[in-house]
Amino acid sequence: MSTITTKDGTRIFYKDWGAKDAQPIVFSHGWPLTADVWDPQLVFFANAGYRVIAHDRRSHGRSDQVWQNNTMDQYADDLGELIEQLDLKNVVLVGHSTGGGEVTRYVGRHGTGRVANVVLLGAVPPLMLKTEANPGGLPLEVFDDIRKNTFGNRSQFFKDIVVPFYNYNREGAVLSEGIRDNFWRQGMMGGLKGQLDSIKAFSESDFTEDLKKMDVPALIIHGDDDQIVPIGASALLSSKLAPKATLKIYEGSGHGISEQEADRFNADVLAFIKG
Secondary structure (H helix, E strand, O other), X not given: OOEEEOOOOOEEEEEEEOOOOOOEEXXXXXXXOOHHHHHHHHHHHHHOOOEEEEEOOOOOOOOOOOOOOOOHHHHHHHHHHHHHHOOOOOEEEEEEOHHHHXXXXXXXXXXXXXXXXXXXXXXXXXXXXXXXXXXXXXXXXXXXXXXXXHHHHHHHHHHHOHHHHOOOOOOOOOOOHHHHHHHHHHHHHOOHHHHHHHHHHHHHOOOHHHHHOOOOOEEEEEEOOXXXXXXXXXXXXXXXXXXXXXXXEEOOOOOOHHHHOHHHHHHHHHHHHHO
């Protein structure tokens, strides 16, 4: 397996497909998944002539399960070390959900010197948690419930959460056992402690200032029926904070766009990259 070792000694697994001299696209996955969720994109963009890289976040998938440092700042720094150790330049950063937070925090902490474009899909910025300054956010009780269910019986919870994640509770929707099995498989690969820590990281991190530093073209894609990261407290705000953002709303779509609408998503991202 391909891994890098970070400064704190954590091994981060990654896939690296396509021509090594091609423009790189780096994909950051959502909670509680792994790089595998990006496979439809990795194959598509590698075949389109790009170098594609996707890593398992620390404590997720095949990366080391660590007790400490499961924070958004550390996720961003891990992404930075991956980019630096592979000496990637002119990078397109693509982040889904929590991965969108990771990408945004990377820009805030490390700048855009190695970055060409950013794509945020169903991403958590600017802030998920409801506060006095963020009245449109989700109440703390929502995330406490996620913590409770993850700790109490995550094996069952990772089957149950698939329903709102992929909008299988909408009229006419047919649940895909394959998608549910794959979600469960990826979730159960991760460490419980790191997954619990990550809930705090994705829900309580404020990315407002990071978004303001996103001085490269950014494509923000979001489903207007996203039940996991509601669009009103995320993309509609982020698109106003990132200086060069373009907002693309998928009507009727939920949180699992990269899998359920892979062809459309891939085409939109490819067109954006090509300019």
